Amino acid sequence: MKVPVLRIPFTDDDRAFMRAGIDEILNSGMLTQGKHTERFEQLFRELTGARYSIAVSNATAGLEIILRALEVEEKSVIVPTNTFMATAFAVIHSGNRVIFADSDPRTLCLDVEDVRRRIAPDTRAVILVHVGGVITPAVHDLKRLCDERGLHFIEDCAHAHGCALAGQQAGTFGVAGAFSFFPTKVLTTGEGGMITTDDEGLYRRALMIRNHGKNPACGNRMSEMGHNHRLSEFTALVGVQQLARAHTIIDERRRVARFYDKSLRGMAGARPLELPEDLQSSYYKYPVYLDETIDRSRLKRVLKEQYGVSLTGEVYADLCHTEPVWQTHTCCGRRRTNGATPCLHGSACNGTASAADFPGAEYISRHHVCLPLYPDLDEAELTHVVESLERALSESGGD
Numbered sequence: 001m002k003v004p005v006l007r008i009p010f011t012d013d014d015r016a017f018m019r020a021g022i023d024e025i026l027n028s029g030m031l032t033q034g035k036h037t038e039r040f041e042q043l044f045r046e047l048t049g050a051r052y053s054i055a056v057s058n059a060t061a062g063l064e065i066i067l068r069a070l071e072v073e074e075k076s077v078i079v080p081t082n083t084f085m086a087t088a089f090a091v092i093h094s095g096n097r098v099i100f101a102d103s104d105p106r107t108l109c110l111d112v113e114d115v116r117r118r119i120a121p122d123t124r125a126v127i128l129v130h131v132g133g134v135i136t137p138a139v140h141d142l143k144r145l146c147d148e149r150g151l152h153f154i155e156d157c158a159h160a161h162g163c164a165l166a167g168q169q170a171g172t173f174g175v176a177g178a179f180s181f182f183p184t185k186v187l188t189t190g191e192g193g194m195i196t197t198d199d200e201g202l203y204r205r206a207l208m209i210r211n212h213g214k215n216p217a218c219g220n221r222m223s224e225m226g227h228n229h230r231l232s233e234f235t236a237l238v239g240v241q242q243l244a245r246a247h248t249i250i251d252e253r254r255r256v257a258r259f260y261d262k263s264l265r266g267m268a269g270a271r272p273l274e275l276p277e278d279l280q281s282s283y284y285k286y287p288v289y290l291d292e293t294i295d296r297s298r299l300k301r302v303l304k305e306q307y308g309v310s311l312t313g314e315v316y317a318d319l320c321h322t323e324p325v326w327q328t329h330t331c332c333g334r335r336r337t338n339g340a341t342p343c344l345h346g347s348a349c350n351g352t353a354s355a356a357d358f359p360g361a362e363y364i365s366r367h368h369v370c371l372p373l374y375p376d377l378d379e380a381e382l383t384h385v386v387e388s389l390e391r392a393l394s395e396s397g398g399d
Protein backbone atom coordinates (compact mmCIF):
# COMPACT_ATOMS: atom_id res chain seq x y z
CA MET A 1 0.00 0.00 0.00
CA LYS A 2 1.21 3.54 -0.77
CA VAL A 3 0.22 6.50 1.42
CA PRO A 4 1.09 9.72 -0.43
CA VAL A 5 2.24 12.87 1.26
CA LEU A 6 -0.98 14.69 0.30
CA ARG A 7 -4.34 14.29 -1.46
CA ILE A 8 -6.71 17.23 -1.95
CA PRO A 9 -10.18 15.78 -2.36
CA PHE A 10 -12.81 17.58 -4.46
CA THR A 11 -16.20 15.83 -4.59
CA ASP A 12 -18.45 15.70 -7.67
CA ASP A 13 -20.60 18.40 -6.03
CA ASP A 14 -17.53 20.61 -5.46
CA ARG A 15 -16.54 20.25 -9.11
CA ALA A 16 -20.08 20.96 -10.39
CA PHE A 17 -20.24 24.06 -8.17
CA MET A 18 -16.94 25.35 -9.56
CA ARG A 19 -17.79 24.58 -13.19
CA ALA A 20 -21.02 26.56 -12.85
CA GLY A 21 -19.16 29.35 -11.07
CA ILE A 22 -16.54 29.63 -13.82
CA ASP A 23 -19.29 29.95 -16.43
CA GLU A 24 -20.94 32.64 -14.37
CA ILE A 25 -17.68 34.58 -13.97
CA LEU A 26 -16.96 34.36 -17.71
CA ASN A 27 -20.46 35.55 -18.56
CA SER A 28 -20.28 38.43 -16.10
CA GLY A 29 -17.00 39.81 -17.43
CA MET A 30 -16.04 40.54 -13.80
CA LEU A 31 -12.83 38.52 -13.54
CA THR A 32 -11.32 40.10 -10.43
CA GLN A 33 -12.53 41.75 -7.20
CA GLY A 34 -16.14 40.78 -7.76
CA LYS A 35 -18.89 39.02 -5.86
CA HIS A 36 -16.95 35.77 -5.30
CA THR A 37 -14.14 37.70 -3.61
CA GLU A 38 -16.72 39.40 -1.39
CA ARG A 39 -18.39 36.07 -0.57
CA PHE A 40 -15.01 34.45 0.17
CA GLU A 41 -14.22 37.29 2.57
CA GLN A 42 -17.64 37.10 4.20
CA LEU A 43 -17.40 33.33 4.77
CA PHE A 44 -13.96 33.80 6.27
CA ARG A 45 -15.32 36.37 8.71
CA GLU A 46 -17.96 33.82 9.69
CA LEU A 47 -15.28 31.14 10.25
CA THR A 48 -12.99 33.32 12.37
CA GLY A 49 -15.35 35.84 13.95
CA ALA A 50 -13.05 38.67 12.77
CA ARG A 51 -14.76 41.99 11.99
CA TYR A 52 -12.94 42.57 8.69
CA SER A 53 -11.32 40.28 6.13
CA ILE A 54 -9.32 41.10 3.01
CA ALA A 55 -8.62 38.46 0.34
CA VAL A 56 -5.09 38.81 -1.02
CA SER A 57 -2.77 36.98 -3.41
CA ASN A 58 -1.00 34.95 -0.69
CA ALA A 59 -0.12 35.01 3.01
CA THR A 60 3.32 36.55 2.45
CA ALA A 61 1.64 39.52 0.79
CA GLY A 62 -0.87 39.57 3.65
CA LEU A 63 1.87 39.97 6.26
CA GLU A 64 3.62 42.61 4.17
CA ILE A 65 0.37 44.56 3.75
CA ILE A 66 -0.30 44.42 7.51
CA LEU A 67 3.15 45.87 8.29
CA ARG A 68 2.74 48.57 5.62
CA ALA A 69 -0.75 49.45 6.84
CA LEU A 70 0.64 49.81 10.38
CA GLU A 71 3.37 52.11 9.01
CA VAL A 72 6.16 49.91 10.36
CA GLU A 73 9.12 50.88 8.18
CA GLU A 74 12.91 50.88 8.62
CA LYS A 75 12.35 49.22 12.01
CA SER A 76 12.95 45.72 13.38
CA VAL A 77 10.32 43.00 13.70
CA ILE A 78 10.71 39.85 15.80
CA VAL A 79 9.76 36.53 14.19
CA PRO A 80 10.52 32.93 15.19
CA THR A 81 13.45 31.22 13.52
CA ASN A 82 11.20 28.14 13.58
CA THR A 83 8.94 29.22 10.72
CA PHE A 84 8.82 29.23 6.94
CA MET A 85 11.07 31.95 5.48
CA ALA A 86 8.01 33.77 4.11
CA THR A 87 7.38 35.22 7.59
CA ALA A 88 10.87 36.78 7.56
CA PHE A 89 10.71 37.79 3.89
CA ALA A 90 7.45 39.68 4.48
CA VAL A 91 9.26 41.74 7.14
CA ILE A 92 12.08 42.53 4.74
CA HIS A 93 9.81 43.25 1.74
CA SER A 94 7.90 45.77 3.84
CA GLY A 95 11.21 47.64 4.34
CA ASN A 96 12.13 46.32 7.77
CA ARG A 97 14.81 44.24 9.51
CA VAL A 98 14.26 40.74 10.91
CA ILE A 99 15.21 39.69 14.43
CA PHE A 100 14.87 35.95 14.97
CA ALA A 101 13.73 34.53 18.32
CA ASP A 102 13.66 31.07 19.87
CA SER A 103 10.69 28.70 20.21
CA ASP A 104 9.37 26.41 22.92
CA PRO A 105 9.61 22.68 22.07
CA ARG A 106 6.36 22.07 24.01
CA THR A 107 4.34 24.24 21.61
CA LEU A 108 6.66 24.76 18.56
CA CYS A 109 5.82 28.47 18.92
CA LEU A 110 7.66 31.61 20.11
CA ASP A 111 9.30 31.57 23.53
CA VAL A 112 8.03 34.73 25.25
CA GLU A 113 11.07 35.20 27.51
CA ASP A 114 13.39 34.98 24.52
CA VAL A 115 11.27 37.55 22.65
CA ARG A 116 11.54 39.85 25.67
CA ARG A 117 15.36 39.52 25.63
CA ARG A 118 15.62 40.31 21.92
CA ILE A 119 13.50 43.48 21.78
CA ALA A 120 15.73 46.23 20.33
CA PRO A 121 15.26 50.02 20.60
CA ASP A 122 13.87 50.06 17.02
CA THR A 123 11.56 47.01 17.40
CA ARG A 124 7.96 47.83 16.47
CA ALA A 125 6.24 44.46 16.00
CA VAL A 126 6.25 40.76 16.85
CA ILE A 127 4.84 38.08 14.54
CA LEU A 128 3.61 34.93 16.28
CA VAL A 129 3.32 31.92 13.95
CA HIS A 130 0.77 29.27 15.01
CA VAL A 131 3.13 26.50 13.92
CA GLY A 132 1.40 23.31 12.79
CA GLY A 133 -1.94 24.70 14.00
CA VAL A 134 -0.83 25.16 17.62
CA ILE A 135 -1.97 28.36 19.33
CA THR A 136 0.39 28.59 22.26
CA PRO A 137 -1.24 29.29 25.65
CA ALA A 138 1.60 31.85 25.97
CA VAL A 139 -0.25 33.95 23.35
CA HIS A 140 -1.73 36.05 26.16
CA ASP A 141 1.67 36.68 27.80
CA LEU A 142 3.11 37.64 24.44
CA LYS A 143 0.25 40.02 23.77
CA ARG A 144 0.72 41.58 27.23
CA LEU A 145 4.45 42.00 26.56
CA CYS A 146 3.70 43.68 23.22
CA ASP A 147 1.15 46.00 24.84
CA GLU A 148 3.61 46.96 27.61
CA ARG A 149 6.39 47.71 25.12
CA GLY A 150 4.21 49.45 22.51
CA LEU A 151 4.74 46.74 19.86
CA HIS A 152 2.20 45.59 17.28
CA PHE A 153 1.23 41.96 17.84
CA ILE A 154 0.63 40.20 14.50
CA GLU A 155 -0.36 36.57 13.79
CA ASP A 156 0.96 34.43 10.97
CA CYS A 157 -2.00 32.06 10.64
CA ALA A 158 -0.78 30.22 7.53
CA HIS A 159 -1.23 26.92 9.44
CA ALA A 160 -4.24 27.77 11.56
CA HIS A 161 -7.56 27.92 9.66
CA GLY A 162 -10.29 27.09 12.16
CA CYS A 163 -7.90 26.65 15.12
CA ALA A 164 -9.09 28.08 18.43
CA LEU A 165 -7.75 28.42 21.96
CA ALA A 166 -10.48 28.36 24.61
CA GLY A 167 -12.93 29.19 21.83
CA GLN A 168 -11.00 32.17 20.45
CA GLN A 169 -10.11 31.74 16.78
CA ALA A 170 -6.66 32.20 15.26
CA GLY A 171 -6.51 35.56 13.54
CA THR A 172 -8.36 37.38 16.34
CA PHE A 173 -5.64 37.61 19.03
CA GLY A 174 -3.44 40.30 17.50
CA VAL A 175 -4.02 43.53 15.61
CA ALA A 176 -4.26 41.39 12.43
CA GLY A 177 -3.59 37.90 11.09
CA ALA A 178 -2.63 36.49 7.69
CA PHE A 179 -3.79 33.09 6.38
CA SER A 180 -2.42 31.07 3.43
CA PHE A 181 -4.37 29.00 0.89
CA PHE A 182 -1.35 27.26 -0.64
CA PRO A 183 -2.14 23.65 -1.72
CA THR A 184 -0.65 22.02 1.40
CA LYS A 185 -2.75 24.14 3.75
CA VAL A 186 -5.90 23.13 5.68
CA LEU A 187 -8.03 25.04 3.13
CA THR A 188 -6.64 25.80 -0.32
CA THR A 189 -7.32 27.89 -3.39
CA GLY A 190 -4.06 26.91 -5.12
CA GLU A 191 -2.58 30.29 -4.26
CA GLY A 192 -4.26 32.82 -2.04
CA GLY A 193 -4.31 34.60 1.28
CA MET A 194 -6.62 36.34 3.74
CA ILE A 195 -6.04 39.10 6.25
CA THR A 196 -8.26 39.29 9.34
CA THR A 197 -8.52 42.29 11.65
CA ASP A 198 -10.92 44.14 13.93
CA ASP A 199 -9.20 47.45 13.20
CA GLU A 200 -11.17 49.54 10.72
CA GLY A 201 -8.26 51.88 9.90
CA LEU A 202 -5.95 48.96 9.13
CA TYR A 203 -8.71 47.36 7.04
CA ARG A 204 -9.22 50.47 4.89
CA ARG A 205 -5.49 50.95 4.29
CA ALA A 206 -5.01 47.24 3.49
CA LEU A 207 -7.77 47.44 0.85
CA MET A 208 -5.86 50.25 -0.86
CA ILE A 209 -2.42 48.65 -0.58
CA ARG A 210 -3.84 45.46 -2.13
CA ASN A 211 -5.05 47.45 -5.14
CA HIS A 212 -2.08 49.60 -6.27
CA GLY A 213 -2.74 52.15 -3.51
CA LYS A 214 -5.99 53.39 -5.09
CA ASN A 215 -8.04 55.49 -2.71
CA PRO A 216 -11.81 55.42 -3.38
CA ALA A 217 -12.22 58.56 -1.25
CA CYS A 218 -10.16 60.60 -3.74
CA GLY A 219 -11.41 59.25 -7.06
CA ASN A 220 -9.13 56.21 -7.04
CA ARG A 221 -5.97 58.32 -7.09
CA MET A 222 -3.05 56.54 -5.42
CA SER A 223 -2.69 57.66 -1.81
CA GLU A 224 -0.79 54.57 -0.53
CA MET A 225 2.45 52.90 -1.62
CA GLY A 226 0.43 50.05 -3.09
CA HIS A 227 1.03 46.84 -4.96
CA ASN A 228 -1.02 44.34 -6.93
CA HIS A 229 -1.97 41.76 -4.31
CA ARG A 230 -5.50 41.10 -5.59
CA LEU A 231 -7.12 37.69 -5.95
CA SER A 232 -8.87 36.70 -9.19
CA GLU A 233 -12.55 35.76 -9.12
CA PHE A 234 -11.65 32.21 -10.22
CA THR A 235 -9.44 31.77 -7.16
CA ALA A 236 -12.05 33.33 -4.89
CA LEU A 237 -14.62 30.86 -6.28
CA VAL A 238 -12.45 27.96 -5.06
CA GLY A 239 -12.22 29.77 -1.73
CA VAL A 240 -16.02 29.93 -1.49
CA GLN A 241 -16.21 26.17 -2.18
CA GLN A 242 -13.53 25.43 0.43
CA LEU A 243 -15.24 27.54 3.07
CA ALA A 244 -18.61 25.95 2.38
CA ARG A 245 -16.92 22.65 3.32
CA ALA A 246 -14.53 24.01 5.95
CA HIS A 247 -16.19 22.33 8.92
CA THR A 248 -16.29 18.95 7.17
CA ILE A 249 -12.66 19.25 6.10
CA ILE A 250 -11.55 20.24 9.61
CA ASP A 251 -13.66 17.49 11.24
CA GLU A 252 -12.05 14.96 8.92
CA ARG A 253 -8.57 16.15 9.91
CA ARG A 254 -9.56 15.84 13.58
CA ARG A 255 -10.76 12.28 12.95
CA VAL A 256 -7.34 11.35 11.54
CA ALA A 257 -5.59 13.02 14.48
CA ARG A 258 -7.76 11.11 16.97
CA PHE A 259 -6.79 7.86 15.24
CA TYR A 260 -3.10 8.71 15.65
CA ASP A 261 -3.62 9.86 19.27
CA LYS A 262 -5.14 6.50 20.15
CA SER A 263 -2.75 4.33 18.12
CA LEU A 264 0.52 5.99 19.08
CA ARG A 265 -0.12 5.82 22.81
CA GLY A 266 2.83 3.98 24.38
CA MET A 267 4.64 3.36 21.08
CA ALA A 268 8.38 2.88 21.75
CA GLY A 269 10.59 5.59 20.26
CA ALA A 270 7.82 8.10 19.37
CA ARG A 271 5.89 10.69 21.36
CA PRO A 272 3.19 12.83 19.71
CA LEU A 273 3.37 16.53 20.48
CA GLU A 274 1.13 17.11 23.49
CA LEU A 275 -1.34 19.85 22.60
CA PRO A 276 -2.52 22.52 25.04
CA GLU A 277 -5.71 21.42 26.81
CA ASP A 278 -7.89 24.26 25.52
CA LEU A 279 -6.72 24.02 21.91
CA GLN A 280 -9.07 22.98 19.15
CA SER A 281 -6.56 22.32 16.39
CA SER A 282 -7.28 21.77 12.70
CA TYR A 283 -4.06 19.71 12.61
CA TYR A 284 -2.18 21.33 9.78
CA LYS A 285 0.51 18.97 11.03
CA TYR A 286 0.67 15.96 13.31
CA PRO A 287 4.18 16.28 14.83
CA VAL A 288 5.75 13.33 16.62
CA TYR A 289 8.94 13.69 18.65
CA LEU A 290 11.44 10.86 18.20
CA ASP A 291 13.74 9.39 20.82
CA GLU A 292 17.34 10.63 20.67
CA THR A 293 18.45 7.21 19.43
CA ILE A 294 16.29 7.35 16.28
CA ASP A 295 17.97 8.39 13.03
CA ARG A 296 15.30 10.56 11.42
CA SER A 297 16.65 10.41 7.86
CA ARG A 298 16.84 6.65 8.04
CA LEU A 299 13.34 6.42 9.51
CA LYS A 300 11.89 8.51 6.68
CA ARG A 301 13.78 6.54 4.05
CA VAL A 302 12.66 3.17 5.47
CA LEU A 303 9.05 4.35 5.71
CA LYS A 304 9.02 5.49 2.09
CA GLU A 305 11.08 2.77 0.44
CA GLN A 306 9.99 -0.28 2.42
CA TYR A 307 6.45 0.65 3.42
CA GLY A 308 5.30 3.22 0.83
CA VAL A 309 4.53 5.84 3.52
CA SER A 310 5.58 9.41 2.67
CA LEU A 311 5.87 11.74 5.66
CA THR A 312 5.11 15.44 5.22
CA GLY A 313 7.72 18.16 5.75
CA GLU A 314 8.70 19.05 9.31
CA VAL A 315 7.85 22.35 10.99
CA TYR A 316 10.71 22.97 10.67
CA ALA A 317 13.85 20.92 9.94
CA ASP A 318 15.76 23.96 8.61
CA LEU A 319 15.59 27.03 10.82
CA CYS A 320 15.34 30.42 9.15
CA HIS A 321 18.56 31.80 10.65
CA THR A 322 20.52 28.98 8.95
CA GLU A 323 19.31 29.67 5.39
CA PRO A 324 22.13 30.30 2.89
CA VAL A 325 20.54 33.60 1.82
CA TRP A 326 22.08 35.26 4.91
CA GLN A 327 25.55 34.62 3.49
CA THR A 328 24.81 37.09 0.72
CA HIS A 329 22.16 39.31 2.32
CA THR A 330 21.77 41.18 5.60
CA CYS A 331 18.75 40.91 7.90
CA CYS A 332 17.12 43.90 6.15
CA GLY A 333 17.53 42.28 2.76
CA ARG A 334 20.44 44.34 1.37
CA ARG A 335 23.10 42.50 -0.61
CA ARG A 336 26.35 42.23 1.34
CA THR A 337 29.23 44.08 -0.27
CA ASN A 338 32.92 43.50 0.36
CA GLY A 339 33.83 45.45 3.43
CA ALA A 340 31.33 48.24 2.81
CA THR A 341 28.64 49.04 5.40
CA PRO A 342 25.81 46.98 4.00
CA CYS A 343 22.88 49.05 5.24
CA LEU A 344 21.65 51.68 7.66
CA HIS A 345 21.51 49.21 10.55
CA GLY A 346 25.26 48.47 10.47
CA SER A 347 26.44 45.58 12.62
CA ALA A 348 22.91 44.90 13.94
CA CYS A 349 22.14 43.54 10.49
CA ASN A 350 25.01 41.14 10.13
CA GLY A 351 23.14 38.03 11.19
CA THR A 352 25.83 36.27 13.25
CA ALA A 353 23.41 33.95 15.05
CA SER A 354 24.52 30.41 15.84
CA ALA A 355 22.69 27.24 16.90
CA ALA A 356 23.46 27.95 20.57
CA ASP A 357 21.32 31.10 20.31
CA PHE A 358 18.16 29.08 19.63
CA PRO A 359 18.24 25.93 21.79
CA GLY A 360 14.46 25.38 21.75
CA ALA A 361 14.14 25.75 17.99
CA GLU A 362 17.23 23.54 17.49
CA TYR A 363 15.59 20.79 19.52
CA ILE A 364 12.37 21.06 17.50
CA SER A 365 14.24 21.04 14.20
CA ARG A 366 16.20 17.87 14.94
CA HIS A 367 13.78 15.66 16.79
CA HIS A 368 10.41 15.43 15.10
CA VAL A 369 8.61 14.06 12.07
CA CYS A 370 5.09 14.82 10.79
CA LEU A 371 2.67 12.02 9.89
CA PRO A 372 0.49 12.19 6.76
CA LEU A 373 -2.76 13.95 7.62
CA TYR A 374 -5.49 14.91 5.16
CA PRO A 375 -9.26 14.49 4.97
CA ASP A 376 -9.89 11.25 3.11
CA LEU A 377 -7.23 9.00 4.69
CA ASP A 378 -9.15 5.82 5.42
CA GLU A 379 -8.86 3.37 8.30
CA ALA A 380 -6.76 0.87 6.29
CA GLU A 381 -4.28 3.59 5.27
CA LEU A 382 -4.04 4.93 8.81
CA THR A 383 -3.48 1.44 10.21
CA HIS A 384 -0.75 0.96 7.61
CA VAL A 385 0.93 4.26 8.61
CA VAL A 386 0.92 3.34 12.30
CA GLU A 387 2.10 -0.25 11.83
CA SER A 388 4.80 0.86 9.39
CA LEU A 389 5.96 3.56 11.79
CA GLU A 390 6.28 1.04 14.61
CA ARG A 391 8.34 -1.32 12.44
CA ALA A 392 10.44 1.46 10.92
CA LEU A 393 11.22 2.87 14.39
CA SER A 394 12.63 -0.48 15.46
CA GLU A 395 14.79 -0.50 12.30
CA SER A 396 16.03 3.09 12.66
CA GLY A 397 17.78 3.15 16.04
CA GLY A 398 21.27 4.61 16.18
CA ASP A 399 24.16 2.19 15.70
Ligand SMILES: Cc1ncc(COP(=O)(O)O)c(C=O)c1O
Binding pocket: 057, 058, 059, 060, 061, 083, 084, 086, 087, 129, 156, 158, 159, 179, 180, 181, 182, 192, 193
Ligand atom coordinates in the same frame (compact mmCIF):
# COMPACT_ATOMS: atom_id res chain seq x y z
C1 LIG B 1 4.28 29.84 8.45
C2 LIG B 1 4.06 30.32 7.05
N1 LIG B 1 3.95 31.64 6.83
C3 LIG B 1 3.75 32.15 5.60
C4 LIG B 1 3.64 31.30 4.52
C5 LIG B 1 3.47 31.90 3.16
O1 LIG B 1 2.26 31.56 2.59
P1 LIG B 1 2.00 31.88 1.04
O2 LIG B 1 2.68 30.79 0.27
O3 LIG B 1 0.52 31.85 0.92
O4 LIG B 1 2.58 33.20 0.77
C6 LIG B 1 3.73 29.92 4.70
C7 LIG B 1 3.62 29.03 3.53
O5 LIG B 1 3.91 27.88 3.53
C8 LIG B 1 3.95 29.41 5.99
O6 LIG B 1 4.07 28.11 6.21
